[in-house]
Amino acid sequence: MLRFLVLATCFGIATSEALLPCHVGRYMGFHLFDLRQYEDNYTFCTHLVLDHVRLIAKEGYQFAILDDKDAHFYEYFNATKAKHPELKTILSFGGPETESWVFSSWLKSGIDVSEFIRYATSLGFDGIDIAFFYPSAADKARFADFLNELRAHSKGRLIITATVSGDPRVIKNSYDVIPWIDSVDFINVQSYGYHDKKYRTGLLSPMFSSRSNNVMDTLDLWAKLGVPPEKIVMGVSSYGYGYLLDDPENNKVGAPAHLALPIHAWLPPGVIPYRDIHKVRNENTTDVYVEEGNVYYFVNETMWVSYEKPESIVFKMQFVKENDFGGAYINALEYDYQGHTGLNFPLLRAMKKGLAIEYDYPTDAPEIKTTPEPSYTICNPRLPIYYPWAPDLDDCKQYYYCDGIRPYKLSCAEGLYWDAIHKKCYYWNNNCMTHARWNITFG
Ligand SMILES: *[C@@H]1O[C@H](CO)[C@@H](O)[C@H](O)[C@H]1NC(C)=O
Ligand SMILES: *[C@@H]1O[C@H](CO)[C@@H](O)[C@H](O)[C@H]1NC(C)=O
Ligand SMILES: *[C@@H]1O[C@H](CO)[C@@H](O)[C@H](O)[C@H]1NC(C)=O
Ligand SMILES: *[C@@H]1O[C@H](CO)[C@@H](O)[C@H](O)[C@H]1NC(C)=O
Ligand SMILES: *[C@@H]1O[C@H](CO)[C@@H](O)[C@H](O)[C@H]1NC(C)=O
Helix, strand or coil: CCCHHHHHHHHHHHCCCCCCCEEEECCCHHHCHHHHHHHCCCCCCCCCEEEEECCCCCCEEEECCCCCCHHHHHHHHHHHHCCCCCEEEEEEEEECCHHHHHHHHHHHCCEEEEEHHHHHHHHHEEEEEEEEECCCCCHHHHHHHHHHHHHHHCCCCCCCEECCCCCHHHHHHHEEEEEHHHHHHHHEECCCCCCCCCCCCCCCCCCCCCCCCCCCHHHHHHHCCHHHHHHHHEEEEEEEEEEEEECCCCCCCCCEEEEECCCCCCCCCCCCCHHHHCCCCCCCCCCCEEEECEEEEEEEEEEEEECCHHHHHHHHHHHHHHCCCCCEEEEEHHHHHCCCCCCCCCCHHHHHHHCCCCCCCCCCCCHHHHHCCCCCCCCCCCCCCHHHHHHHCCCCCEEEEEEECCCEECCCCCCEEEEEECCCCEECCCCCCHHHHHHHCCC
16 A cells, blocks of 8 residues: 555656657748747747757768758747746757668767767757667667767756657667666657558557557556656657548558548648648547547548547546656647647647646545545446456455456466556556546446
């Protein structure tokens, strides 16, 4: 029981300081809107991150040449920081604009980290983010040296972060995080983009799933690899992903389909910013809720769109709090401008709301200890038939198999804990009480 008391106290501390970095796309932001006009609507972001300075392989290795648009952005970031001193600005290097081999060859050539620092600080930024998604085996140690040197040379004056992959296979193969984790303030985990089949509909960001990669497994994996939970920042996508169904009659997850044409010329196929969702969705289109993943998609004749909406985001934020993760970032701010609700930044607001300490969350520790859910029975008749498991509220090492409403008590193997989300025994024990707090599966 002591564990719950301790956890409850930690939640309060962690959530009051939750990180909420807002990423802005360097190439796309200005196509869409002028940030300046709406800044009062998003200054509760803790960090404003400009994505990305491209690295290029020319003589001597260079950053991409500044053009007028960049200069515009840099000025804006600096001016905003002056107006809102609590908002920290970060310049991100790398990203998809930088080919992996270029990053590798920079590392191999023994990058001078002071170049990065000089570049970012001369433009007025408070920090540096390094977005390198596919370090090769040979890059692992150099990547660590690079981040460690960056930290050492910044002499405590800069925020240092890394934006990293959310694909479990890539995470395991490409990063060796222990040697560099102390050198970064936090990692932005790209926990979206799990629709990995080009010719089948897929969910963009399922929270959990037994069938595909998902947000929970990704964050768990980073934690398991040794990243302190408070340094893990969940990524939230403010764009949906659209497909054209091969057969409109077959519109389930995994149905044969092709990526939808880009909705704007400068976007890749499939990508539909939240601000444009209303163009393919009207009051006659119904959202389909996928319980396994707590996400939504909708179908409009031949168009199939997986997307994040405020409801799914609030749930994700509760998961962040529940597990004491550091916070969540939005990718990207400009896609969330003027959502179909007519409000600016509806998804960002949902993140803020979900992370807020007051939000629908039992903070009173003694109450958790002494008052079980009044209507709770071990085996709820509304349990989904494919998940006939229930947790033991008094002992996280045990769980129940439910045959209808009749419970059979079972124990996890040594060292494992029942996990109410995965519905299995797991090394990670913070989700043992989850259902009682979230009321998701047990109604
Ligand atoms: C959003 O920003 C605009 C312009 O600064 C301001 O007029 C409006 O009141 C803001 N809305 C909210 C909800 O903060
Ligand atoms: C950033 O803004 C500050 C004051 O707001 C100014 O003194 C400084 O010169 C600016 N730096 C850049 C690089 O624009
Ligand atoms: C389907 O999408 C089209 C635009 O692609 C839109 O005009 C139409 O209203 C949508 N229909 C429904 C039922 O949402
Ligand atoms: C929604 O369906 C109703 C009833 O079929 C129809 O009258 C209305 O025009 C539809 N709305 C849109 C935006 O297509
Ligand atoms: C779960 O649902 C029950 C019944 O609706 C309610 O009394 C309880 O407060 C809920 N728990 C939480 C944490 O929302």
